[in-house]
Amino acid sequence: MNNDIEEKTEASASSSINFIKAIILDDLKTNKFNGIVHTRFPPEPNGYLHIGHAKSICLNFGLAKEFNGQTNLRFDDTNPSKEDVEYVESIKEDVKWLGFDWEDREFFASDYFEQLYQYAVQLINDGKAYVCSLSADEMKTYRGTLTEPGKESPYRNRTIAENLDLFERMKAGEFADGTYVLRAKIDMTSPNLNMRDPIIYRILKVSHHRTADKWCIYPMYDFAHGFSDMIEGITHSICTLEFENHRPLYDWLLEQVNVEHHPQQIEFARLNLNYTVMSKRKLLQLVQDGNVSGWDDPRMPTIAGIRRRGYTPDAIRNFAERIGVAKRDNVIDIALLEHSVREDLNKKSMRVMAVLKPLKVVIENYPDDLVEEMDAINNPEDPEMGTRKVPFSKVLYIEQDDFMETPSKKYFRLSPGAEVRLRYAYYVKCTDVVKDENGNIIEIKCTYDPLTKGGGSPDGRKVKGTIHWVSAKHAVKAQVRLYDRLFSVENPDATEEGKTFKDYLNPDSLIKLENCYLEPYLINAEKGDKFQFERLGYFCADPIDSEKNNLVFNRTVTLKDAWARIEKNQK
């Protein structure tokens, strides 16, 4: 066992050690928890998980895995007025999708309501808790302020018998919401407001999604959390920074009941991402106000949204690894997330050709009815993915952006007189431009060089540009949804006077293109299938809306675009 720890110490030392790992390593050395590492992921089922939760999930499960420990999934369901089974289900789905397995350790704080109640009774019996009759407003006054101490409640010195009786009757449903609360008797003058006789139980005559109407008193977070950790044998209770001031209370509660196992709370800085918002309240508002199509809108930073967008679990886990874990506040550049998904999809995804904004091209010297099957490589990063045939014929579509009538200096795609390579097919030269009565280009006429089949030329002449295409008569039509960042400013939370975060929504965060042409291979694309549309980006068949005869693709992320930069710099 000790050898294992030594090895683990060395193995971890070679990768990167964050401060939490350092604590665990130290605990293992001193045998603080008998060599055990047991973490938990404890969401409240009151909303959908977002990328910030993914950081926490990866942290908790990753740490346990690294040290041969276990991780529990525990729903922190102590406030039934906000919670719902819908959220329980979505959370389970999201954690599973990320690739983590809590095995049979699926727990609910509500599993412990009886035991928690007994701990509360014990506290009362020990003179460490009392029933208080102050109203919410009075309680606020008595609490004091950040700079002034609080005052003791006039009910603070009720007898144990009286407290026991009142608490029992609270539980029995004799009193209305808000009339009584159970408070820990600590110190009203504490500089830490959480220690000024915090409420540990309140009356809530609300049906609970699991215990229904069995209870009408519910423990507060602070009371339930530490005891739940203790009951489950959690060693390292990892949470975000805003709970730092709660740690003294966490520890105080566990000390009062003299438990044999005392978990350690460790706080880390939550994830912030630029160009988005992360608060559940704001996310909910976007959903309710119809700014997005739902919690799983591909523009949302929710796990469900990111999944629908076409991100992979590997990309998210790599991202979580890369951003690290520390205590300082941070804002991660969304470019890092995008990098992570490109990196993953680049290795895995099949390349196909798709034309999003079609421009008709007629190869004038190509036989009218000839169809040739061109060989195309499925993934240059992975030869094992093989090749496929792509039909080529006289009439094609190319991207409107791949033709420019009067090209700028560095533009080396198609233009009058210029020769380019049609990927995997032939060199073609533009001979004519057809326009409608308004002067819009509606068709390009080209000639091809029959000797360049496959894309190479026997005379060794070079062409600068290679563009993608689809054969008009073989093309499959599809809708393509181009997604971009939801907000047009880095920090939508920092609002100017008189504005809300919604004033910074990016009007172009979704562009739907209805007449896109895909190479015929894509006709069998299933929901969720991921592809690289060559030269454009990574796309995913929408897991909900895409159907066999009505294909819908979401753009996950664009390819890194050197041309966009050149264009920008020319201006």
Place this chain on the structure above:
RNA sequence: UGCCGGGUCGUCUAAUGGCAGGACAACGCCCUUUGGAGGCGUCUGCAGAGGUUCGAAUCCUCUCCCGGCAGCCA
């Protein structure tokens, strides 16, 4: 300004008294049948001032700056 926490390249994050390193971003160059990928390179940083020390991002002192906390939410 009560308590708690935090300040290292533009953004994240390492270095735990011994060469400030990595990733992303940016910018070059090379390569390329994706202006993709890849390769090579460049740039930029210890909040400030003192002190301890042979040696300080790291330890000490002071200053400055940022964040969290006054729900019967979590």
